[in-house]
Amino acid sequence: MNRLTNTVRPYAWGSATAIPELLGAEPTGEPQAELWMGAHPGAPSRVDRGDGPVPLDAVIDADPAAELGEATVKRFGPHLPFLLKVLAAGAPLSVQVHPDLEQARAGFADEEARGVPFDAPHRNYKDPNHKPEMIVALSPFDGLCGFRRPAEAADLIEALGVDTLRPYADILRAHPEDQALREVLAAILGAEAEAIAETVHAATEAAARLAGTPGARYAADYAAYAKAARSFPGDRGVIAAMLLNHVRLQPGEALYLGAGVPHAYLDGLGVEIMANSDNVLRCGLTPKHIDVPELLRIVRFEAGDPGVLRPEAAPDGxxxxxxxxxxxxxxxxxxxxxxxxxxxxxxxxxxxxxxxxxxxxxxxxxxxxxxxxxxxxxxxxxxxxxxxxxxxxxxxxxxxxx
The missing domain is CATH 2.60.120.10 (Jelly Rolls)
Incomplete structure (x- = not known):
């Protein structure tokens, strides 16, 4: 048994108070977004076995079979196959999607062959691995997960009363599910910047108004979109987010996010676990690069319930x-x-x-x-x-x- 010393990642969207409160530490005044526990080379935990702190990835590299077990090494290679985090969102994370294993391997190999610098802002694939993940709420936790049914998304968008959104609602009603969702997301991401910013502004004002209207349908959803827009004014991701299910988890509830499922975390504290990868394709609520053709290739245009998980108890507790x-x-x-x-x-x-x-x-x-x-x-x-x-x-x- 080895106590871990872990790194806090200070991403801009992080809460300034949630992780310090969990750790019993004084806030620094800066955002503290993620506490990493594992052997990811970006911020490995450290262990001390009597000779001073050593990064966990170096400990594992020195004797993978002893640390991971021969069965784990045979299945996943000589690396810890998961990364555990505490995630504290004080502002929305980007709307994003992750590739499956085959897509990640092909995408990584392609970018390597083309000589795309590893730290280039337009690089999509940082490793040849997939990144399924799960979040378990420690506090009330708001997120977006998977596509709404097209007819429901059309109702939500139409109720805003924004003329420039009506074509999207028409497409959502007129075509089969996968075609409708693909066409609308492509149209949002391909819209001219000034025009979509004006649409986002009008939609944000309408969402804020409806969020405060007693009895309004989708009031909680509109409140979430309006809050996201305050962090990213004019960002086309606000409209893309309206295609997704808004979910509020209670403590102990969870979401599993598989390959191709668009999602975003909006607010709250949770325990997150994922395969040991950093492959992310973004589609909004971010100043970072958005590779629209690759994104549309990776996204699974399937609507449905987000599937809130609750733990299953075994006899041993x-x-x-x-x-x-x-x-x-x-x-x-x-x-x-x-x-x-x-x-x-x-x-x-x-x-x-x-x-x-x-x-x-x-x-x-x-x-x-x-x-x-x-x-x-x-x-x-x-x-x-x-x-x-x-x-x-x-x-x-x-x-x-x-």
Whole structure:
């Protein structure tokens, strides 16, 4: 068991208070967006095994089989296949989508062959991996996830009463689902900058008005779009966002975001887990590069319910957030004082994160080997190391699917 020292990423959209509050630290006055736990080379956690802090990716590189287990190395290679984060959104993240594994491999190989600089602002593929992800709310959490039904999106847009939005509503009503969603998103992204900025301004004013109208249909949705527009005035992503389902998660609820699903996080604190990748294609609410042809190739134009997840409890007290992915498996334990210790399966590498109370990690049979985690603290447990949990609090457990 190794306590992790983790890096906070200060992205501009981050909350100035949520992560400091979780860690019991004083706010710096600057945004603190993500607390990274894992071995991603961009900000690896550090462990100290007696010789001073060492990056976790270097520890794993030195002996992948010992740290990850031979089975994990055989399935995913000599790297930790997931990245765990605490995400604190104080302003909207970009509307974005991630490629599937085949698309990521092909896109990365193509950009490498063309000599696109790794740090070029127009580069889409930073690695040859996919990036499925899951967010579990620690506070009320607003997000956008997947396309609305076209008829519903048409109703929402028409109710704004903005003339320049009517053609979009007409397309949404006139064509089959996938064609309608593709045509409208392409039209939004291809519109002339000045014209779409005027449309966004008019739509934002109407959304703010309807959000404050008692009994108005979609009032909560309009409030979310108006808030996003305050962070990105005139951004065409505000209109693109209206095609997506607005979701408010309550603490403990989750969303799984697979390849090709457009999404954005708007506000709140959550635990996020993902495959160890940084491949993102953006379509709005951002000053960064938008590659429209590649985006339209990657997006899956399928409408439906966003699929809010709730944990499934097992007899041993583990609460699993089921997801159709092998690179990560996320669960939690809510521990009560005096209860029997929970013994964890040692077959794969694990990261344990305490989000409330105080918990203890023990080696069964060795009463002197104890690691205490307070709120916001985390630990790495190598494969093959038997660990038991007790105490009073909530622990998230990140590992790989068996």
């Amino acid at each position: 583990e609460e699993l957030y089921a997801a159709p992915i092998d690179e990560f498996r996320l669960s939690r334990y809510v521990l009560a004082p005096g209860a029997d210790a929970r013994v964890l399966d040692p077959g794969a590498p694990q990261i344990l994160l305490c989000t409330s109370g105080t918990v203890r990690l023990r080696t069964p049979g060795d009463p002197g080997d104890v690691l205490t985690l307070a709120r916001g603290e985390s630990a790495f447990v190598p494969a093959g190391e038997r660990t038991a949990l007790d105490g009073e609090g909530t622990v998230f457990r990140a590992t790989v699917a068996s």
